Amino acid sequence: MKRPLISIITVVYNASSTFEATINSVLSQKKELFEYWIIDGASTDGSVDIIRKYENQLAGWISEPDKGIYDAMNKGIDYVTGDWLFFLGADDLLCEGILEKISEYLKPDLKVVYGNVLFDTGHIMRSRIGLRCLFENRLHHQSAFYHRDLFNEFRYNQKFRICADYELTLRIYLQKQPALYVPYSIAVFASGGISNELTSDDINTIRGLYLKSPALNSLYSFMINAYYSYFKAKVSLKGRLKKVLSSNV
Numbered sequence: 001m002k003r004p005l006i007s008i009i010t011v012v013y014n015a016s017s018t019f020e021a022t023i024n025s026v027l028s029q030k031k032e033l034f035e036y037w038i039i040d041g042a043s044t045d046g047s048v049d050i051i052r053k054y055e056n057q058l059a060g061w062i063s064e065p066d067k068g069i070y071d072a073m074n075k076g077i078d079y080v081t082g083d084w085l086f087f088l089g090a091d092d093l094l095c096e097g098i099l100e101k102i103s104e105y106l107k108p109d110l111k112v113v114y115g116n117v118l119f120d121t122g123h124i125m126r127s128r129i130g131l132r133c134l135f136e137n138r139l140h141h142q143s144a145f146y147h148r149d150l151f152n153e154f155r156y157n158q159k160f161r162i163c164a165d166y167e168l169t170l171r172i173y174l175q176k177q178p179a180l181y182v183p184y185s186i187a188v189f190a191s192g193g194i195s196n197e198l199t200s201d202d203i204n205t206i207r208g209l210y211l212k213s214p215a216l217n218s219l220y221s222f223m224i225n226a227y228y229s230y231f232k233a234k235v236s237l238k239g240r241l242k243k244v245l246s247s248n249v
Helices: 016-027 047-057 068-079 097-102 165-172 200-208 213-249
Strands: 008-011 034-038 061-065 085-089 112-119 124-126 143-148 181-191
Touching: 008 016, 008 068, 016 034, 016 047, 034 068, 034 165, 047 061, 061 068, 068 085, 085 181, 097 181, 165 200, 200 213
Parallel strands: 008 034, 008 085, 034 061, 112 181
Antiparallel strands: 085 143, 112 124, 112 143
8 A cells, every 4th residue: 555645743731622623624634645543632622522523634643641742742752654754743734725736845865854934914924944053943843744763763852742753853954854945835823832942941041952062062052042032122112102192102
């Protein structure tokens, strides 16, 4: 039996308000290109009922307690059979027709093919693989199609609650894995979720697992901590100015 080209994995826990739209954004894609697995963490809000509504269109699904997002993602990796893996959040949306557009670029000599994410605010964020990966995660998993070979010796580290996907990005960069950027928006990303939290401590710890020089890692840590402090201050100041301006209207 021929493998599907793309395996899409959605991890969900109590996301019934957004989850059905996510499912429909996947199932509206060209059917012969993908299989779809849903990994539910024993939801209690009706999410499982939504899964059952569509289960005859899924490759499979499970609902059981897990240890968090990355534990569930690891379970998904173990179940899927496709040549390429894509992770879509339960409050995110695949862009219309994107699998057909991206499929022509998914060649066996590549390990990751990636594009942009479109925030639900309208902002477009381009993913990048380059020097900046030493400081922060610039490869958003909602924009990236990963070749299954990347997971032969890798699973997400559950120790890191939010940014364990940074480790995979760092491995791709440091190992110079063949990658291709395509100028498409891959998915609509829901702003305000858990992955929006700034997690410099975890990033610094992950980087330290791979850099041989503690002094260099300390320098990178200082730089990214300074950047995050600046970013937080900037966001806070903009929020205060917005309140002041609105109160004067």
